[in-house]
Amino acid sequence: MLIVQKYGGSSVANTERIFNVANRIIEYYKQGHDVIVVLSAQGDTTDDLIEKVKEISKSPSKREMDMLLSTGEQQSVALMAIALTEMGYPCISLNAAQVGMITTADYGNARIKKIKTERIKREIERKNIVLVTGFQGINNFDDITTLGRGGSDTTAVAIAAALHADKCEIYTDVDGVYTADPRVVKNARKIKEITYHEMLELASLGAKVLHNRSVELAKKYNVELVVRSSLTKAEGTIVKGGFNMEKMSVSGIAGDDKVARVALIGIDDTPGKAFEVFNALAKGNINVDLIIQSIGHEGKKDISFTIDTDALEDTKKIINNNIDRLGVKVVDFEQDLAKVSIVGAGMATDAGVASSMFEAMFDAHINIHMISTSDIKISILVNKADMKKAMCALHDKFALQY
């Protein structure tokens, strides 16, 4: 079998953990499998580098940030290669340039365009364990890019897809996907199998286990994912295509407390204004999540939308630069909000889910600011202080506990 494994930063944070991961890798290799391992930067490496930058510049060049941050993963793969060699196993580390991980030129948020698989294939043929830097690529000018959030997961899935790997295992510090974040909802339950579609909704809603980009890619190329812990032997959660095996209306609850809301009040009610707003934001690489537009009156309307709080500074700049052109009267930024969502493939055919959700919020005296729905999820925006209470109430309401 050809197996791609990805280990996150906490899994390789120190020497002990590096050897722990090395042992896992060797376990598979000794069974005769070909193993490709994607690694993130060690523990706090990336954060430490970002701290250094903060002393130098508040708005650093994105190209140079990628040049800087990509060193973290390179250190990880080299250290792991040294550990595996010490243990007597043949291996080689490769960075993005060596792998030929070609991406777009969007520094900080690049998309993988192509993987030149020749080098990896050659190393696999030589029976080397191949260690690949996650999170990064190079663009057509040989400049280093990074893939943004969830980048290392995406690297692993992309390699698994490109090489038609039999399995892609995502090792993390939790042992699978839960019905809700166990740190928030005490009686949350581990899910055995979940569909790409459900996982996508959970991931994009802040379940923090797998990033939606990697799941989207896995879905597109039908790569079977396993999410599991690098610290225990527990079986993880399998993410794959097909139907939801557990057949429940709601399979999970997600909470995201990094939500900021932007309200553009008194915007001109002429065609194309909303497009102009979101086009400007898209050009600035701002991901907009929930959107609400009021019905216009007196030639004016209001548009509210939510973004990740990390994007707030960039968003403020873009909005302020366009304030005249858009004819906005008042701009309001609000940070202390959280998004709580219920996800489940069975929801679309179960009319009672939405009303049960609102009932649970009413019973818990939680005020709902915005609502957004799709086929398999319902999201509500609540005060940040209410997030935990809301998640627990929903978990109980939909009987997701053990």
Place this chain on the structure above:
Amino acid sequence: MLIVQKYGGSSVANTERIFNVANRIIEYYKQGHDVIVVLSAQGDTTDDLIEKVKEISKSPSKREMDMLLSTGEQQSVALMAIALTEMGYPCISLNAAQVGMITTADYGNARIKKIKTERIKREIERKNIVLVTGFQGINNFDDITTLGRGGSDTTAVAIAAALHADKCEIYTDVDGVYTADPRVVKNARKIKEITYHEMLELASLGAKVLHNRSVELAKKYNVELVVRSSLTKAEGTIVKGGFNMEKMSVSGIAGDDKVARVALIGIDDTPGKAFEVFNALAKGNINVDLIIQSIGHEGKKDISFTIDTDALEDTKKIINNNIDRLGVKVVDFEQDLAKVSIVGAGMATDAGVASSMFEAMFDAHINIHMISTSDIKISILVNKADMKKAMCALHDKFALQY
């Protein structure tokens, strides 16, 4: 003018120093010069990485060490680019792969074969300040190599040579080349100008300011070097071709307390044995310095040589692997030694220099273990404890003080 500057690790060790260097760079750029800057890894970055490795392996793969250590310089150039951008100046950082710094495949000690100058030239034409990672290259397989000791100086000189730069400034934490290490010899004096040839002898003898590889390269391509401090405005020392302008017999004293001596006693006195010894060491990339061979008797002879103490472990391995083949009876390793040398282009024509040196040692009651001479230097091996005393005595003897 096209100016190449190199700043060492202590010059970019923290944010304050990064801005200090950025200001120097900008000073030249504002005068209309094209500036290429070669940087080392920040302060202790490389040592910290080596510490991490020590926890993992005692004899790490050299390829992976280069993969690991090269990240330090990449961080430096990215941070400097962020600082220069913050100050409003156009710049770009380039690593060895991007520069096209092609080297041999000798990991840990690679030689520069070629620089593909297209990218640097293009960036210079765009009026970018170009920041280049020192110390590293890539081999023909796109694998990362490092250049070994003095690597960043060598990078700077190689770029200056390849681009026919008008000047190559080596910034360090001392303000020039001194007649002796001022930390050892209190009244040492800064030298204004020194020839490549003298500098070579001083550098290879432990003057620690410029590595001999960079000076050799500068000599070969006639690149005028300036050694100066990044912390003061003091004029440095110019290293160039031609004659010694100061016309003294002895221009400097060097001390090196990282000397180990290996004695092979009772080796077979047959032709080619010495060659076998040093060939085995050369294959292991061990630089042998002083060599003494006794006159053979009873079919046996003794060979002693000195090496850098860092190379002692590797040397022991090589010697022990070859002990039978060489017919060595006893091997003796000795570490507490130092080499003290006097250097000067005028020495060859001044017969009294050697006897003055020995007289100074006799007066100071210092025992000499080995002697080695060349046209422009005399080196002696003394006990490590005597090094300082020997250097001061020689400095006085040859009246090098202010």
